[in-house]
Structure formats: structure tokens, C-alpha cells
Amino acid sequence: MGVKGELNKLNDTLATVKAVLTDAGALQETSVELSVWLGRLEDVCYAIDDIVDEFDIVVLKRQVNQRSIKRKVRHLFSCSNPLVFRFRMGHKIKEIRETLNQIAANRSNFHLPHVERSLLPHRPRETHSSVNASDVIGRDHDKDLLVDKLVKVADGEGVAVIPIVGLGGLGKTTLAKLVYNDPRVVNYFDLRIWVCVSDEFDIRKIIGKIVDKESLTLQRLQEHLQEALSAKRYLLILDDVWNEDLQKWRELSDLLLCGAPGSKIVVTTRSLLVVSTLDPIYVHNLAGLSDKESLFLFMELALGKGQMEQHQNLKKIGEQIVRKCKGVPLAITTLGSLLHMNTELNDWCSVRDNAIWNVQQTETGILPALKLSYNHLPPHLKRCFVVCAIFPKDYGFHSSQLINIWMALGLLGSRDQFEEEECVGNTYFTDLCSRSFFQDVRYSVVDFEFRMHDLIHDLALSVIGSEYLVLTKDSPKVPNQEVQHVYISNKVFLRNGFPSSVLQLRKLRMIRVEENISAFWSQSVVDTCFSRFKCLRVLVLKGPDFETLPRSIKILQHLKYLELWSCKLKSLPRSLCKLQSLQTLQLERCWLLKELPRDFGDLVSLRCLSLTTEGRFLPGKVFQSLTRLRTLEIQCCHNLECLFQTNGNKTRGIPSGLRTLVITRCRNLGSSPGLPYLTRLECLKLDRCDKLDLTMDEESIREHGGGLTSLRALKMDSLPNLLTLPQWLVRNAANTLKHLVLECCRNLITLPEDLNALQELDIFFCPRLIFMPEGLHALKEIRISCCPILKKRCQREIGEDWHKIAHIFGGGQLTEAGGRRWWWTAGARSLQAQGWGFNVFFGCD
Incomplete structure (x- = not known):
């Protein structure tokens, strides 16, 4: 052979x-x-x-x-x-x-047994991003009690602290979100701030998150903090606090005393020792759900709303299962998702009688349930899930980033040779979401943003075991030779370069350096890294202090994912172009890059590219060679005048296979003649491009075979030249466009006439105008943000464009909500009655 x-x-x-x-x-x-x-x-x-x-x-x-x-x-x-x-x-x-x-x-x-890979059939269910009060079971009393404490001011009370204490998975964060978004709280406080603290109680980082300026010195941060909070009644949520050091808490709390009387700090924590450092006015001990509440939550997830009484045989087994969960919502939710839409009695008995319940765990009732849910994942999802362990706790994930890393590690298989890996990755991501392994999932037009619960992260760590190593000052001197993934979270660790013990790990697949290590990450250190770790698939560096990558990068022939953050890159070496396996190249905040190397088109496997360049246009010859490029993100290219250099040829120089295009903060970008010819484009985001003009000849585009006929999602933000949505865009995308987001387009005059052709219209973050076009059956929510001219044209009864939306308001009613007046439509009420779970309304003031 x-x-x-x-x-x-x-x-x-x-x-x-x-x-x-x-x-x-x-x-x-x-x-x-x-x-x-x-x-x-x-x-x-x-x-x-x-x-x-x-x-x-x-x-x-x-x-x-x-x-x-x-x-x-x-x-x-x-x-x-x-x-x-x-x-x-x-x-x-x-x-x-x-x-x-x-x-x-x-x-x-x-005597290895054959393990069933999919014991339980699973049907994905729709996930949602923010907390919906109607979906939270058994916390109304807790919420009302906390809101009452927050909106009352005792005599002589300054800034007060209220901790929420309970086991992991009980729903402390969910309760805090319910309180944070309650209309009574929104109206009472001048300012609301949410900060996730997690393992490291770093005062500088916490202040940076409060004022949203994490890169400043501590002194400058303190000045910004005083300015932000001074004389304001604020609510600060410090989520997931582990600090038991009284001195550290006092240092932070002293800085927070500048708020007005009635200001509150809510702390969520698992530890009573943390509470002892806080000097609280009230401690809210969160209990588990009652047996009745637990059963209701479990059965609703497993069988669907209102189906419990129709399955009495399953109800009895469900009662026995939820008793093992001991009232912990995360455990109940995980197992409910595991059995979702499954009515096989044997499968329910298998969950109830599994031997894993006999394993002792530190977290009462929760880890066995999570491990049981993990054990029932098919092999491909197990391998993808454990990769999440290499990210720190409370990491803000983007689905596209995670999918690209899965791809780089060879975890995305396809049963269909024509199915692209990104599609496979999206399917895997959706499956893990539907099984409750991810939370706070929010659609952001280009991809999904999400987080993992701490206990889910602990589960991933326990499964990945010795393959993963976090390098800190307390790391073992002689790491296990099985280590495949390294995460460096402490810059001091690299003061003298990579330790010799780590350099022996020749088979490393991934290195992630999240800390800014510019003081220690020299070219010699990088050269050493490249020469030793030749099997690397994924490399993420933050803050390396050099102007070009070492030429030795060509050694990393297996490298498929390269991400550089906040470095001083002025150029890329030609040797980079010898990495024919490279699939993802992310150059985030590398402001000084002058141009791409002339052989850049040799990166024939490149699928995702994010960069900043000082060039006036993107070299057409290079990009036309990147036939596998699917995602292109261009940010802060202040000299960019034209997107692609087409030289008169409408389609020359454009990456024709592109699916996602993001253009952000390119203030001199005036035209984009190649844009209509990205016929396979599915997601388009245009953000803060002051001179961008999308006016084009529709007839010419049609004659040359152009048109965004595959477009599913479109976001336009802060485009001063946008007066109306271009007809060449709207007509061609009418049958495919599902998500349209318009923000801060202050000169936008009118929407297209034929809105009924769209399948879904999501226009977010509108303080004033929100409406639903007729016949949009896949609709979730419609909002228009900060478009004052359009708001005036759509004014009730008298606006020039009122006729386009008047049909929505038949049979509606006026109501008060959140201190403002809203018009609730008959259409919205009927959709809610069908269980769609969203609101549609029109701002009247």
C-alpha cells in the first residue's frame, strides 16, 4: 500500500x-x-x-x-x-x-465497555441573552425584599453594602440582575454599574471597570472615579467576590464613599468570610428552591411549558431527580436541558439512578448534575467543551473566536465535504448553548457573546486535567509532560524568559498570554518560543514590545491561529507568509502596521483576518488570492480611502468568498465600489465611518452581477452620510435579511417602502422610537436608536412616514413603564400569548 x-x-x-x-x-x-x-x-x-x-x-x-x-x-x-x-x-x-x-x-x-455516545436524544432550544423575569422561578420574594432594602435610606446612612450569599449555582448573579433591572431600582438611582470581580480582587482593575478606562494609572483612575460618582446616588454590583482580605476591601470602599446618601453596593459571594470584611447593613442569605419550585422549573425545561400534568409517570421520576439537585437552579437547569423534549421513561430512570450521584462533591448537589450532563455529550462536543477551560473564569467569549480555536485544534469534523467548518462550529456552539453549558448568550449581529458559569468552568478544568497548565508564581517547577495548553496569567513569571522546565514541553498545542507583558516579552524570548514549540496550533500574545515579528516564525508550520494584542508592530515579516496552514490572523490594536508583505496572498488557508493598516486601500491582488477568506475585520485604518483597489474592474481585487465584513472607525473611508459584489456576504457591520457614502448606481450593479443576495445581518452605526438605506442593498437582500440594526445615524431620513419583504428587523437601543413592520413573522424586537429625523417623520398621526407603521398600532393601548410612556400594540400582545417571550412597543414621549 x-x-x-x-x-x-x-x-x-x-x-x-x-x-x-x-x-x-x-x-x-x-x-x-x-x-x-x-x-x-x-x-x-x-x-x-x-x-x-x-x-x-x-x-x-x-x-x-x-x-x-x-x-x-x-x-x-x-x-x-x-x-x-x-x-x-x-x-x-x-x-x-x-x-x-x-x-x-x-x-x-x-475490559473497556462500549459507551453510548448519545444516550439521550437532544433537541436544541432557543436561548436568550438577558434575564427575563418571567423565566426565573421562585425568586420574586427575594427580589422584592432586596429592592425594598435598596430604595430606602436610613438616617445618617452613607454608602451601604448588601451582600447576597449562597452556594455556587443558586442564582446569586441572576437575582442581582433581576434587582439591577427592576424599574423601581432604575428610577431610584442616578447611576448603575455592574462589575464582575471573580478570583482576583485587584483594586486597579475594579476601578478601571467602574469608569471604563482600565489602561490608566491608579492615580488617574481614582480621579475619574471621584468625577463619576461624586454626589450621585449610585448602585454598584460587585459580582462573584472572593476577597477575604479586610485591608483590600477598606482600600476600595474608601474610594467609593463619594456617592450621595442612599448609594448602595451589592456584593454576590459564596463565602461568609467575605461577608465578615464588608460591614453590611443587611445580609441576604439565598436559599435553594422549594421542592415544588424545583419540580416546576425542571419539568418546564424538560417537557416544555404547561406539559407537566400530561406526563404523570415522568412527573414522579422528576420529583426524585430534583430532590438530588437539592434546590440548586443550575443543577436543575442542566438536567432539564439534558432531558429536553425526551419522554422515554428509561432515559429518565437512567438519569435518576446514575452512579455519579454517589460521588462526594464539595458543592452540594451541583457537580454530579453537571458531570452527568457532560457525560451524555457526544464525543465531538466533549472535546470542544473542554477547550473552554483554557480561558480564565468570567471571560467574555465571542463565539467566532472560540470556533476559530476549535478549528485550529482540529476539532471540527464535517459529514459533508461541502459544509464549511464555520457552519459546523456554529452547530456545535448552538448545541452546547441548548444544553446550558453557556450563559448570558447575546447576539451581536456578527456573532454571539457569552460567558460560562464558574462551576461549569470548574467542570471543564476537571475534565481537561493535566493537559492544561496555568503559569503563575505558584506554578509547579516541573510541569506534567502531558501538558498541551499553557495559559500565562502573571507577567512576573516571564521576567527572565520561559523557565527551562516549560521549554521541555515540546508538544504544546496552545500558548495564551493574556497579561500585558511588554517589559519582558523580547524578540529573544519569542525566538526561543518559536524554536522550541514547533507543534503549536494556537498562539495568543498580549503586548509584545517589538516592531516586527521575528523571522523565525516560519518554523511554526503547524500554526493555525495567531492573535496579537496591543503591540507596536510596524511590519510583518515575509517569513510569516510561509505559514500555509494559518487560518486565523488577528492583529488587534496594532496601530502602527504600515502595509502587508507582498507575499501575503500566499496564506492560502487564511479564513479570518483582523487588522489595522496605514495604507490608503487594501491591495486587490493580495486579497483576490485569499480564496478561503471568510471573515474580514478592518479597524482604525485612518488613511483608508477605498476598501478594495479594483482599478475599474467591478469585481477585481475583492475576496469573493467573504461571509462576514466588519469596518470600524475608518474615518476617511469614502467609497466602497467592490462592496455590492460580495455576493456571498452574510454579515455586514459598518461602524463610525464619517465619510462613507453608500450611494451607488443600482442598474450598473445589476448589470455586473452584483447584489448582496445572501445578506442575513446588517448593522450601521454612526454613519453621518446615511440618509436612507440604499435601494441596491435593500432590494437584493429583501429575501434574506433577518437582522437590521441602526444606531446613531442622525441624518437618517426614511426607511425603505417595502419593509414587508424583510423577515426580521431588529433595531436596538432606542430611547424613543420602536416599531414593528407588518408581516415579519420571525421578528424578535425592533428598535431604532438616536435617529432624530426619522423619529420625527414617524411621529404618531402627523409624521410623513406614519402611514408605513400605522397598521401596527390598531387596538393598542398607552401605558407607563420605567418612568416613560409606551404604546403596547395588539400585535405584541398576541405574540406574547403565543409564547414568543418578547415585547414590542413604541416610545411616545
């Missing part, structure tokens, strides 16, 4: 090995021998992955070299010559197969 045949067999073997590792992973805690055997199998898994990757790299390089005769000759005499390469790889494959045979011979010693 030839090398190609052996490679195909290796690919099949790799899939089988991953399945065995996933299925047997839960059993290794019961046997040291099994744990060692799985470790050997995992090493082979990574070795196979490297070999498969090397074959892909050679194919990609051959594709690039075909463009030039000189390159073909160089390739013939290089170490990647096909004959030399096949001979070398043939030996590697033979060694791996022999190792696999030895490992496989020992499998029978462990």
Missing part, C-alpha cells in the same frame, strides 16, 4: 482513537493502569495528528509554488521534495502503526 493509502488509514485510525479516548476518559479515575494506557494512546493521537497535518502542509505549499517557476525549482531541491518527503513520512507512519499495535494489544486488560 502506498503512502497515500497509509495516510487514509491513519485518518480513520485517528477518528477511532479519539472516540476511545473520549469514551474511556470517565473511567480512568478508577484505575492508575488505565490512566497510563490512555496517556500512551493520547500521545499516539497527537503524533498521528501531526503527520496528517504535515501532509496537508506539503499540499498547500505545492499549491503556492505552482504560481512561480523559481519556486518550483526551489521546491524540487528542498527538504520537502516529494520523494524525500514520502520516504521520511513512510518511516514515521510505520513507527506509529507499530506503537499502536503494542497499545491495542493491552486494551483487553481493561
